[in-house]
Amino acid sequence: METQDVLEPHLPTLAEMQKWTQVLGRAQQLMLEQAAGATGRMLPFDPEVVARIQTSFADEGLALWQRFLDSGGLLRDQPAPPPADSPAARKDRRFADPAWTTHPFYDLIRQSYLLISDYLMNLADAVDGVDPKAKAKLRFATTGMLDAMAPSNFPLMNPTVVEKTIQSGGENLVKGLQHMLADMEKGQLTHTDGTQFELGRNIAATPGKVVHETPLYQLIHYAPSTPKVLATPLIIFPPWINRFYILDLSPEKSFVKWAVDQGISVFLVSWKSADASMKDMVWDDYILSGQVDAIDTVRDLLNVPSVHTIGYCVAGTTLAATLALLAARGEADKVASATFFTAQVDFSAAGDLTLFVDDEQMKLVDRLSSSGFLDGRYMAATFNLLRGRDLIWNYVVKNYLLGMDYPPFDLLYWNGDTTNLPARWHRDYLTQLYRDNLLVVPGAISVAGTPIDLTQIHTPAYVQAGKEDHIAPLESVWKLTEHLAGPVRFLLAGSGHIAGVINPPVAQKYQYWTVEAREPTLDGFVASARETKGSWWPDWAEWLRAIDSREVAVRGARKPGGGKLRAIEDAPGRYVKAR
Known part of the structure; x- marks a missing residue:
C-alpha cells in the first residue's frame, strides 16, 4: 500500500503529546491503587525494580523520538526500524498491514503503543508483596486494558480501516x-x-437415534458403519456448558463419525440447556441422574458388564467424581476405561478462569441467575x-x-x-472446585451422602492435554495423573482446548507427545516425550483396543432402536436444538 493512498495525519502537537503522557500517568495510578487495595498498603513495589523499568521506558521513548526525527519525521521516505531487542520491534498480528511500518505516522503510533504496553506489563509484574492471585488479577486487567486501547481498534488510527473507508465511501x-x-x-x-x-444436515450429522431421554439429557446411539464392533461400547460425555456437537462437527472433522468408522459402538449424551425447571439441580444430578444413569442404561441395553467412557472438560471433572463414587460403592467394574479430554480435578493451577471466582463475581452470578439458571x-x-x-x-x-x-x-x-446452566450447580462448581479445590481432598465432597476419594480410582485412564490450552492449562490437567491410582497414559496434543482435541487424522495438523513409561512429574514427561506428527486419535484407538479387543457382530441392540430401547427420534435430537 502506497502512502499517498492513506489519509495523511499530522505530526502530534506538544499538547497532544502531553495528553498521551497524562493518559499513561492515569493508567499507572490506577495500577498503583489496585495494588494498594489488594494489600491494604500503598506502593507495594520494589523501588529499585520500578526505577529500572521507568528508566528503560524513558530511554526507549527518547530513542524512538530520536529515530523518528533523524529520519525526517512525517516526511521520511524510509522507515527507521527499532533495534531488534527493543519492545517496539516485536512482531504482532494486529499490525500486519505494511503501512504500520512504512508510513511514518502509523509506525510511530505502533512503536509507541508497544513501548507503553511493555512498560505497563513490566510495572504489573513489579508489584511486590501481594497474594499471587491478586497479582494475577492485576496482570489480567492490565492485559485487557492494553488489548482494548490498541490503536488497531480505532478507525482513524488503523491504516487498513482508513483505506477501506476511502475506497468504499x-x-x-x-x-x-x-x-x-x-x-x-x-x-x-x-x-x-x-x-x-x-x-442434522451439515453439522451434527452423523446418523443415529435418540434411544433414551430424561429431564437432564438425551442418549444418542450412533449407527455402526462396520459389520463388527468392539464388544465394549463407548459413552461420550461432552461438557454441558456447550452443545455436544463440538465432537460431531462437519463429517471430515467429526470425532464421533471417526470413532464409529473405527468399529466402536458409540453412545453420546446430549445435555439439556437449563431452564427454570432445572433451578434446583446440583452436581449430584449430573453424576447420578446423568453419567451413572447413562452407564447403567447402555450396560442394560447391550447386556455388557462395562463400558468405555470419555469426559470432555467439565464432564471429565464429573467423570472423575463418578468413578470415585462407583469405587466407593464397589461398582468400579462398570467402567472399563476412562478417557479425559482437557479435564481438571485439581484446580490449584487452573489458570485465568480462577480470577472469575471471587465474592464480587459470585454476586454477579447470583444477579444473573435470578430465574434459576445462568444465561x-x-x-x-x-x-x-x-x-x-x-x-x-x-x-x-x-x-x-x-x-x-x-x-x-x-x-x-x-x-x-450457548447453553444455559443451572444456577445452584454452577455456583457450587465455582466455589467448591475452582475456589476451594475440594475435589482432591479425600472425603471433602460427598455424592448422595457417599464421600468420594479420587485416589481410590483404579480404572485405566487416558489423559489428554493441550499444549496451548488457556481454559484447562497443561500444568492443571497433568495434576489429574497424580490423583489416579490405576494405569494412566498421558498424552500432550499440539494446540489448545478445542483444536487440540478436534484434530482428525485426515487433516495432518499439529502433533502430539507421548512417553511409554509413566513419568512421575510433568517436567520429566516433557524432557523425555517423543513427538509424533499429526492426529493423536489413532493412538487413543490403539490404547482402547489394547484394553479389550473383542468384537461382536452388528445385530439386534447394536443397531440404534433395535433392542429394548426403541428410537425416540433421529439424531441429533430435540435437546441440542432447544434455545
Whole structure:
C-alpha cells in the first residue's frame, strides 16, 4: 500500500503529546491503587525494580523520538526500524498491514503503543508483596486494558480501516454499524455466519437415534458403519456448558463419525440447556441422574458388564467424581476405561478462569441467575475475555470497522451456540472446585451422602492435554495423573482446548507427545516425550483396543432402536436444538 493512498495525519502537537503522557500517568495510578487495595498498603513495589523499568521506558521513548526525527519525521521516505531487542520491534498480528511500518505516522503510533504496553506489563509484574492471585488479577486487567486501547481498534488510527473507508465511501462503517447493532440486540458477539449451518444436515450429522431421554439429557446411539464392533461400547460425555456437537462437527472433522468408522459402538449424551425447571439441580444430578444413569442404561441395553467412557472438560471433572463414587460403592467394574479430554480435578493451577471466582463475581452470578439458571451468553463472554485479543477485538476490527462479511466456520458456529446452566450447580462448581479445590481432598465432597476419594480410582485412564490450552492449562490437567491410582497414559496434543482435541487424522495438523513409561512429574514427561506428527486419535484407538479387543457382530441392540430401547427420534435430537 502506497502512502499517498492513506489519509495523511499530522505530526502530534506538544499538547497532544502531553495528553498521551497524562493518559499513561492515569493508567499507572490506577495500577498503583489496585495494588494498594489488594494489600491494604500503598506502593507495594520494589523501588529499585520500578526505577529500572521507568528508566528503560524513558530511554526507549527518547530513542524512538530520536529515530523518528533523524529520519525526517512525517516526511521520511524510509522507515527507521527499532533495534531488534527493543519492545517496539516485536512482531504482532494486529499490525500486519505494511503501512504500520512504512508510513511514518502509523509506525510511530505502533512503536509507541508497544513501548507503553511493555512498560505497563513490566510495572504489573513489579508489584511486590501481594497474594499471587491478586497479582494475577492485576496482570489480567492490565492485559485487557492494553488489548482494548490498541490503536488497531480505532478507525482513524488503523491504516487498513482508513483505506477501506476511502475506497468504499464509508460503506464499511455503515455495514459495521449494522453488525454491531445486531450483536447488541442479541447480546452476544458474532463470529461466523450462522445461516450456513443446519443441525442434522451439515453439522451434527452423523446418523443415529435418540434411544433414551430424561429431564437432564438425551442418549444418542450412533449407527455402526462396520459389520463388527468392539464388544465394549463407548459413552461420550461432552461438557454441558456447550452443545455436544463440538465432537460431531462437519463429517471430515467429526470425532464421533471417526470413532464409529473405527468399529466402536458409540453412545453420546446430549445435555439439556437449563431452564427454570432445572433451578434446583446440583452436581449430584449430573453424576447420578446423568453419567451413572447413562452407564447403567447402555450396560442394560447391550447386556455388557462395562463400558468405555470419555469426559470432555467439565464432564471429565464429573467423570472423575463418578468413578470415585462407583469405587466407593464397589461398582468400579462398570467402567472399563476412562478417557479425559482437557479435564481438571485439581484446580490449584487452573489458570485465568480462577480470577472469575471471587465474592464480587459470585454476586454477579447470583444477579444473573435470578430465574434459576445462568444465561449461556455470560459464560461465552467469560471465555472470550480469556482470549480478548483474538475473540473480541479481532472481530471488532473485522466486522465493525471493516464491515467484513462473516465467514462460514462450523467451529465458531458451535462456539456461539450457548447453553444455559443451572444456577445452584454452577455456583457450587465455582466455589467448591475452582475456589476451594475440594475435589482432591479425600472425603471433602460427598455424592448422595457417599464421600468420594479420587485416589481410590483404579480404572485405566487416558489423559489428554493441550499444549496451548488457556481454559484447562497443561500444568492443571497433568495434576489429574497424580490423583489416579490405576494405569494412566498421558498424552500432550499440539494446540489448545478445542483444536487440540478436534484434530482428525485426515487433516495432518499439529502433533502430539507421548512417553511409554509413566513419568512421575510433568517436567520429566516433557524432557523425555517423543513427538509424533499429526492426529493423536489413532493412538487413543490403539490404547482402547489394547484394553479389550473383542468384537461382536452388528445385530439386534447394536443397531440404534433395535433392542429394548426403541428410537425416540433421529439424531441429533430435540435437546441440542432447544434455545
